[in-house]
Amino acid sequence: MCRYRCYPRANLATHRLLDRWLLIGLAGVGAGCNTLDDLVSVDPPDRITAEVYEVPGNAPALVAGAIGDFECALASFIVGAGLTADELMVTGGNVHRYSYDRRSFAASGLLGAGFAIATCANSPNGVGVYRPLSTARGQADNVRILLEGWTDGQVPNRALLLATMAAYGGYSYLLLGESMCSAAFDLGPELTPAQIFALAEARFTQAITTGQNANNSDIVNMALVGRARTRLSLARKADAATDSRLVPVGYVKNATFSSSTRRRNNFVYSENRTDLVSVESPFWNLTDMGVSDPRVKATDTGRRGTQGNVPIWYQEKFTSLSTAIPLARGAEAQLILAEAEVAAGNLTAAVAIINTLHARSGVGLPPFAGGTATEVLSHIIYERSAELWLEGQRLMDIKRYNLPLVPPSGTPYPLGGVYGNETCYPLPDVERNNNPNTSD
Amino acid sequence: MVGVKQSMHLAAAILVVCGLKVRGAEAQAGQSLAMSANQRGSAASARARLEVRDLTVAAALVRLHESSGVPISFSPTMFPAAHRVSCRCQAVTVAQALDSVLKGLPFTHWVQGGQIVVVPLPRLRSDRQEPPEMQLVGLRRLEATGEIIAQMLKTRQPATLQSITQGGVVAGTVIDARSVPVEGARVSIPGRTGDALTNAAGRFRLENLTGATVEIRVVAIRYRPATAVARVGDLNLQITLSEAPVNLEDVIVTGTAGETRLRALGNAVGKIEASTVREVAPVSDVGQLLNARVPGVVLNSQSGAAGTGSRILIRGPASMTFDGYPLIYVDGVRIKGDPVSGPAVGGAGAPNAISRLNDLNPADIESIEVIKGPSAATLYGTEASNGVIQIITKRGRSGKARYDVRVRQGANWFMNAESRLQTTYWKNPATGVVDSLNILRLERERGNPSPFRTGHLQGYGLDLSGGAETFRYFAGVNFDRDEGMLPMNSSHRQSGRVNLTMTPSQRLEVNAGVATTVGRTTTYAAAYPSVVYLAAPNTLNAPSRGFQGTPPEVQAATRNLYQDLSRSTANVTVTHRPTSWFSQRIAAGLDLTNTEDVILIPRVPAEFESFFSPTGRLGSKDVARINTRYTTADYTGTLRLSLTKTLGSNTSVGGQYYSRLDETQGAVGEQFAALGVQTVTGATIRTGTENFVDNVTVGFYVQQQFDWRNRIFLTGALRGDANSAFGSEFKAVKYPKLSASWVISEEPFWKLGFVNQLKLRAAYGQSGQQPASFAAVRTYTPVPGTNDVAAATRQSPGNPNLGPERGKEIELGFDASLFDDRAGINVTFYNRRTTNAIVLREVAPSTGFDGSQFVNAGELRNKGLEMLVTARPIQTQSLAWDVSLNLSTNDNKVVRLGIPGATFLPVGFIPNRLQEGYPVGSYWSKRVVSADLDATSGRAINLMCDSGTGAAPLPCATAPPVFLGQPFAKVDGAIATTLALGRSLRLYGLVDFKRGVKHLNTNPLILCAFFLLAEINYYPERFPATQVAECQQGLAALGTSFIADAGYVKVRELSVTYDAPDRWARQLGASRASVTVGARNLHTWTKFGGLDPESHSVSGWLTAPHTEAVLPLPAAVITTISLSF
DSSP states (O other): OOOTTOOOGGGGGGGHHHHHHHHHHHHHTTOOOSOHHHHHOOOOOSOEEHHHHSSGGGHHHHHHHHHHHHHHHHHHHHHHHHHHTTSEEEOSSOGGGHHHHHTOOOSSSTTTOHHHHSOTTOTTSOOOSHHHHHHHHHHHHHHHHHHHHSOTTTSTTHHHHHHHHHHHHHHHHHHHHHHBSSBOSTTOOOBOHHHHHHHHHHHHHHHHHHHHHTTOHHHHHHHHHHHHHHHHHTTOHHHHHHHHHTSOTTOEEEEOOOSSSGGGSOHHHHHHHTTSEEEOGGGSSOEETTEEOTTSOEEEEEEEOTTSOSEEEEEOSSOSTTOOEEEEEHHHHHHHHHHHHHHTTOHHHHHHHHHHHHTSTTTOOOOOOOOSHHHHHHHHHHHHHHHTTTTTOHHHHHHHHTOOOSSOTTOBOTTSSBOOOOOSBOOOHHHHTTOTTSOO | OOOHHHHHHHHHHHHHHTTOOOTTTGGGOOSHHHHHTTOOSSTTTSEEEEEEEEEEHHHHHHHHHHHHOOOEEOOGGGSOTTOEEEEEEEEEEHHHHHHHHTTTSSEEEEEETTEEEEEEOTTOOTTOSSOOHHHHHHHHHHHHHHHHHHHHHHHTOOOOHHHHOOSEEEEEEEEETTSOBOTTOEEEOTTSSOEEEOOTTOEEEEEEEOSSEEEEEEEOTTBOOEEEEEETTOSOEEEEEOBOSOOTTOEEEOSTTOEEEGGGOSSOEEEEEHHHHHHHSOOOSHHHHHTTTSTTEEEEEOOOSTTBOEEEEESSOOOSSSOOOOEEEETTEEEOOOSOOSOOOSSTTOOOOBOGGGGSOGGGEEEEEEEOSHHHHGGGOTTOTTOEEEEEEOOOOSEEEEEEEEEEEEEEEOTTHHHHSOOEEEEOTTTOOEEEEOHHHHHHHHTOOOSSOOEEEEEEEEEEEEEOSSEEEEEEEEEEEEEOSSTTOEEEEEEEEEEEEEEEETTEEEEEEEEEEEEEEEEOOTHHHHHHHTOOGGGTTSTTTTSSSSOHHHHHHHOEEEEEEEEEEEEEEEEEOSSSSEEEEEEEEEEEEEEEEEEEEOOOOGGGGGGSOTTGGGOEEEEEEEEEEEEEEEEEEEEEEEOSSSEEEEEEEEEEEEEEEEEEEEEEEEEESSTTOOSGGGEEEEEEEEEEEEEEEEEEEEEEEEEETTTEEEEEEEEEEEETTSOTTOOOEEEEEEEEEEEGGGSTTOOOTTEEEEEEEEEEEEEEEOOOTTOSSOEEEEEEOGGGOEEEEEEEOOOTTOOOEEEEEEEEEEEEEETTTTEEEEEEEEEEEEEEEEEEEEOOGGGSOOSEEEEEEEEEEEEEEEEEEEEEEEEOSSEEEEEEEEEEEOEEEEEEOOOTTOSEEEETTTTEEEETTSOTTEEEEOOEEEEEEOTTTOOEEEEEEOOSSSSSOEETTTOOOEEEEOSSOSEEEEEEEEEEETTTEEEEEEEEEEESOEEEOHHHHIIIIISOOSHHHHOGGGSOHHHHHHHHHGGGOOHHHHEEEOOEEEEEEEEEEEEOOHHHHHHTTOSEEEEEEEEEEEEEEEOOOSSOSSOOOOSOSSSOOBOTTOOOOOEEEEEEEEEEO
């Protein structure tokens, strides 16, 4: 068995003299060992050295681990971005989430820059965005590069695994682009959201190409939705529509969760059910054209947060620690398409898409009559807020459509201070201080 | 040939005279002494021939007597039992042979009445022509002793003091200046035969006296000789000994290189005589024993909860990354001494501060030695840069079995809780009325019980010791059960120890010990005190009754946190002296610590369900079992040579093997199926974890010491270590050491009469601090991947070049006794630099690693002055006053971070930094220097903040964070005094203090900046506008409103001790009985606005000490009854 301090014998040369000196001493006490290394070698604990783990035989485990990292990061992202947007609010007590809710961030410090410091499974001490997404991105890219260096003979289904890593990597880039004011990758320079989206698009494109080679529609559709969402953020609605049209309406790609460990929990559910965050008022008793919208289920518990001034509402969309969260689905693609249709002047097509979604089983909302382009777009925005509620889309929608902030900037924050107007997270000091390619 | 056996006979004979009995030996003592006793005259110049190898001093003197025929008087018990001598002395005089035999020992010899007497020389200046008082005492006594021996040997009868003495009697007690009985003191009457040793109660008895009065002389190790005139027939004479403030012959256990006399040490070593401290001070754990008694050793209390302990810091923070805890050894074996463990719920301020050091029973401890820094700790190697604490436990003394019984009863409480608690405020929006709330007062007025209680303290102990010269034993058992100030907080501990000393031959000594401790500490969730500290007037009519969220009884009923302990330590030390010039020692031991931390949150009963979320109501259980195993193997060989008549050499080589293995298993169950189910098995969601960390150090050293005339000592050493945490590109580390000491007061030119003794010393040395285990390698850690399949995630980028931090320290100082030993002073200046300091460099998240990386980059410096002054201004028969002052300063600074582009690193979670040019872990935040108050809105406006550069203030929006203070005290010290009134009463007090330390006062911050429940929120006009501004800025500008001066002066210990009259003790069948009534923490002077400037949270080594949810140190009154049988 390889022990922890197993390293090439040749490396001992520089210290051979001391080694020998020590051994002479040790011989005097009857240690009876062959080398000093033997004496100080210990078994590694639950850690696994990279050189042992990063081998072709572990490719499936590497991929599963990278996806696990992303899923954990996604759930944290949804909570953090949901607090910054108007989907969620802090109930009180735990100050680590205030900055998200108050829309006021700092480049360092756990309370102001929790987005950069907290990890994905750090509840109740924080909610991470930049760190967990960067980790997920790094994992996906690292595994993708490893796979590219291996052969099909070494790794069964290598193309599929490659496509998978490219797709998940693309989503990590995408979410960073939607939430960060700027970001860096692999100690590279500080990039704008547009530059980040470009990287995401490239990953999705690779995923689509490789996935098609592997003949795997699941990954291809996931990447198509991701690329459409990316292109929408880049204001390339026509390109987004092209991708969206290729995705079946019923397609769903979920992020999976379980109750096995905190890391695997549906973080949205656990944050809400442990009373740390509550559904924010815009999503209480939501109606669409006078009818209660079944896609946004929230109930008033009748209780208030620890300071007695924030009502606790529970979301009912995710009903357990193991409830999956949709990452990419056909309905989202349809709404992207609808928006593109409005931009192209095809209002009828856009309204038809909305009504198709309304008519789905389990939704059953009355048809939308349509109207002016502004009215249709406005309704699409509503549709997105309801259809994609608590799926990590609302923050980008607020920015993309320049929606009013709720509550407005300057409003007293019920837990102290006032609401700010920041809707992206600054490049944190932890990156700026330790990345030589970012400016001070 | 007269051999070892005969020397034993002589020893036995003299021991008989000294009042000790060695059965069967008395009648067989050789006659050669009796014969030689008739030979008087030129004893010193008589010719002698002495060829001995590896004999005790006593045996060698017998040989010398036999070969020369010169009578030699001495007491064998005076000599160090371990000391062996060799001599190939041919054609020499007796005096020359004696010089050889006594070389290196603090003894001299004199001719008196035709015989030679050998006497100790603890305070003799070599240039004195007349023997000092003490020598005269010994001379006369020993002359008389010789006569008794002669008489005894002539009659060949077993001799006892009683058999040869009749007549008048003087009896009494020998005590020290604090009226503590002195055991083992030698009491004699000059010019007359017969002396006595005092017993455990300090009692002695002299018989066969004539005349109306006699002059009594008393000699004891560590004390100045004393004289008293007694009336014959006085059975209650009291003789007070003054402790010598500097004892150069004290033996210091330097651990690796064997025992060393204080005179040879180039370093300062702090020493606590535990038994002496416990005679008067109300201490019930090792932390309290250490606190404020050794300059430079700073204890930072964390919580007033029962069972919690303190962090120990020696000479300031030596690392920018790792905790500063010293290594702990017990009887030569390394043990786990971590100060922070235990279950915790609640994040900041969680009371997880159970100290492993307090697993030791303080009553088992004989003494504690503190080796403070790299200059002294070099031979301890790569983990010793924070210093070393050596704990020496009690050993049996030869003699009849002795029993000591202790009973401790007391109480502790949150003193003046109602007035110390911050009143909270709230403005009712409906009525516009501002309500204020003192929740404790309100609860009292409501007739509800206080959330705090008076906790009962109790302890019971029994020690047994005794044995013969070849086999001695000490056994002790102890039971402690202390309750804290919170209803669920308590600490139970049962411990036992057996120490055996075996001397199968003069060449071999074996010391073995086993100890075990079991116990349970029940602690509390952070929310319990928080619901009180952060009381909310807006919920007065809610179910929480004004408590923050939850009433305390709900917290108590729904949180059960405890740690179970099972600990065993075993040690064996074998000392072998095969020849006179070589000795070797091997020590080995194990320390096994098994703890089980349990956080049980039972399923909430129906009446409390409304306080919890649906998930929270279902409960959970978290069990963490941590098994830690320390293994020690330590070999030392020492070669002693006399290079010339005046130059000696002492060479030591040795090797050590240390390993530490931590095994952790955890099980978590969430959501109990039903009320009453409290096992992980009974939970709906169950998870398990396992981990282990193994670390091994292997080291080897060589040390060379030269001494010149027993006055100048030069020591050099080199140690090399390998450690399993070093990176693969870093193989081993070497640490050098050099020290010198000079007992200048023994030089012939020394003329300063008021300076009795003066030793100058200097030392330079290095030691290390190993990196964290597995910090060197790039690792993954297993986690479940998507769909819960087995996978791993990247954990650490590692650093293959990682090596240990290197502490380099120089210290200079002196030890002096002054004014006829009435005062003593020890002064040390130290300057320590930590190079290759390991910095926990954050990894840029863009690398894809979720964590940090250790790098050898920085440098930090600690320097300061340590001073210990002891004095005895008054000493009369009826009054003795002792006073001591210890003071230490520490000036620490981050010299260099070593990270390109970074001038500081944030540590902790709020305002602490490692910033170049500033103290370690210093506080940084904006500081508002001027503001105006808008009377309408109540908000501070026109905020201007400190620019940090000395320039004009800047608008706070653009002002930078500025330095606001440091978390480690600049000055730390204590004044202790003992006043002994008459025979039976001792008054004792200790006041300690800290200066130049800041804490983050968290509770007011939360109340004003987050919960809006502070007076300043509703009556801002009552406060300075700058304070209003900092409250409203909250975390953005903590300023001096919340980074507060935590300096203090505290009345730490007070006590009154009463030694019962002997007749009372005898009625109990005891030789001594005493009662001590003591108190702790009775008063604090401080500017700190929080509950206690000492108590603070423990969430991180350099994290801002802050006060959320912590308990103040309790006031306590403790009564201790001690009986000796």
